[in-house]
Amino acid sequence: MTKFILVRHGQTEWNRVERFRGRIDLLLDATGLRQALAAALRIKDLPVSAVYSSPLQRALETAKIIANQLDLTVESLDGLIDLDFGEWQGLNASEAAKRDADLYRLWIERPDLVRFPGGEELADVRERVMAVVDDIAVKNPDQLVVLVSHNVVCRVLLCSLLGLDNSHFWQLGQDVCAINAFEIRDGISTVTTINDTCHLQSPAAR
Numbered sequence: 001m002t003k004f005i006l007v008r009h010g011q012t013e014w015n016r017v018e019r020f021r022g023r024i025d026l027l028l029d030a031t032g033l034r035q036a037l038a039a040a041l042r043i044k045d046l047p048v049s050a051v052y053s054s055p056l057q058r059a060l061e062t063a064k065i066i067a068n069q070l071d072l073t074v075e076s077l078d079g080l081i082d083l084d085f086g087e088w089q090g091l092n093a094s095e096a097a098k099r100d101a102d103l104y105r106l107w108i109e110r111p112d113l114v115r116f117p118g119g120e121e122l123a124d125v126r127e128r129v130m131a132v133v134d135d136i137a138v139k140n141p142d143q144l145v146v147l148v149s150h151n152v153v154c155r156v157l158l159c160s161l162l163g164l165d166n167s168h169f170w171q172l173g174q175d176v177c178a179i180n181a182f183e184i185r186d187g188i189s190t191v192t193t194i195n196d197t198c199h200l201q202s203p204a205a206r
């Protein structure tokens with residue numbers, strides 16, 4: 001059995017103002033750095049053997065803060081990178097709705113049917129993130145590992161682990177720097193924690 005801790009990265013300015021981020025390489029803001037440290041302190045006493053991250057800086061920063069508490073290094077994996085929102089990257093919800101009203105409505109109602117102009121669809125994310133998880137499970141038997149990724153990736157991965165199709169995307173909450181946990185035994189996944197943000201309730205994390 002391989003156990004996983006799945007962490008969404010800490011806050012960036014674009015998270016705060018709610019812009020589509022995707023492949024735009026943003027840094028954590030001051031709040032995000034505090035959130036990452038709070039997550040790291042929550043995890044530091046666990047027997048983690050490896051830390052893996054999306055290659056984007058907001059995830060890498062979060063992962064490095066966690067890894068520092070564990071005396072580990074971070075391995076960057078392209079399969080954990082955020083969804084490519086294509087031409088929507090940098091837009092807020094109002095701008096996206098004005099630009100592509102029908103597509104925005106579909107994104108809210110049936111996200112599994114959306115391919116972003118010049119970008120990806122949720123099925124692309126699901127294929128690559130599950131390939132990463134399967135590979136890590138094979139390479140880390142009887143170990144606990146940390147994955148640091150993004151909102152879309154975390155939601156899609158949790159849908160897959162729970163046996164849900166991508167139409168359930170919006171039904172799984174995923175706050176910034178939330179902690180999730182799951183395990184895989186003989187190819188069967190069990191999700192044990194979803195969207196845990198208890199570590200963010202301390203004044204030091206705000």
